[in-house]
């Protein structure tokens with residue numbers, strides 16, 4: 252059973268379709284990159300999958316259930332591109348931010364137990380941020396904040412994690428580290444990942460599957476297949492003049 256099944260989805264905000272007849276499946280354990288130029292409908296597709304936008308045409312199933320009936324939202328973690336925008340005055344430590352990912356489990360205003368604190372320490376360690384646990388979140392760099400937000404999502408043990416351009420504003424060196432964390436989550440923790448990104452050149456040798464979207468789905472397959480596409484095939488995927496080539500080309 253695929254974890255996500257998108258069938259014939261079309262969507263428009265006003266007159267024009269921004270998604271047209273998009274169908275794709277995400278198997279359990281996959282690491283899928285959704286790539287496409289600016290304004291190609293990537294975030295819209297995510298919002299439909301996350302239930303933020305209402306389906307106009309087509310169907311989506313999550314964990315085998317039609318999205319309308321789906322209630323297990325705690326199985327899904329989400330990290331948005333705007334996560335790393337805390338100002339330096341924000342009054343919460345790294346530890347507190349990650350602990351807030353357990354609010355549903357602990358219950359609002361209840362006192363966290365030892366096991367909860369242990370979980371926070373464990374996930375902070377896994378993203379390499381344990382030594383920052385008492386620092387104020389607003390005093391960290393964008394890349395460090397982003398890792399803390401990943402940890403906050405991880406702490407509730409999601410089965411699927413969706414990341415919308417998480418590396419925007421993160422420098423190249425930290426981007427590499429960031430992808431290593433994602434690989435660890437996918438391979439060691441067995442979390443299915445969906446990553447929306449512009450950064451095709453960096454991701455295609457790290458992910459298992461690639462979906463190229465530009466209103467319609469132009470390619471959906473495994474990453475090896477994608478890496479073997481020639482230039483002509485790639486430009487027919489993206490349209491001429493769109494600079495989104497894999498580094499193998």
Ligand SMILES: Nc1ncnc2c1ncn2[C@@H]1O[C@H](COP(=O)(O)OP(=O)(O)OP(=O)(O)O)[C@@H](O)[C@H]1O
Nearest residue numbers: 264265269287288289290291292293294295296449
């Ligand atoms: N709330 C909205 N109301 C009207 N139009 C919208 C809205 N959100 C997005 N759009 C339009 O829908 C199209 C697809 O937008 P979307 O955000 O899904 O693209 P994207 O691929 O995520 O883009 P980017 O890579 O720039 O983040 C764009 O033309 C955008 O202007």
